[in-house]
Amino acid sequence: MDLRWECARRTAALLRAECAEVLAAEGAAQRAAAYRILRAAQNLEMWAQLTGTGLPPRVMDLSASARALVEAAREVCPMPPSLLRFSACGQPLPVAAAEPAFGAVLLNLLCNSLLYGGARPAVSVRCLRQGSRAVLLLRDWGPGIPPHRQRLALTPFAGAGSLPGLGLGLPLAAAFAARYGGAFTLESRPGKGVAAALSLPLCPVAKLPRPPHAAALLADRYSPVYVQLSPRCVLPD
16 A cells, blocks of 8 residues: 555545534635635645556546536636636547546646736636647736745645645646656746646547536535635635
């Protein structure tokens, strides 16, 4: 058994147990605090699996999955749809990866942009094909990552204590890319926003699985969309 994964699993279980009563209580502040704990637990588990022995790859359509996640985010985030844009190349982008991990990566990137993008954050998500690779590009036009934080942006837990969460959002993207033979890059200049690029090798496939629907991603109050976007979304009662 991977001891890192087992430690993360037990820690995440303890975090969830601690916030179970808080989620059942009334009050928006208590509910928001509980969701922050759930988000930390989910990211910790996902990081341990991506850097350990879990999450075997399965064929997925990167473009369809990204579209469903962005549509779900539009449903729960209090912002005009025009400020959260999605575009795709119009063809499937089959890759071999774990779809739940991809969801955690994209939702973390979205949450960062929505959380630190200013009063009216604008975010663009694009999916395209570049040669033999599927590429996801996320761009925002916020204040960017401060220079003193950029050096440690992809270091696990480096942001813990100074920012909300455990500092695993961007490291998750890097771990995901490394796990499935891809690449992750991050560019930021003060006042010019953030540009993130995730690329994965395309894989041959005879038939792609049915893509997820946005409504299914919001099936219950503990779905990853609510949990990961909790700092900026309307939480369910």
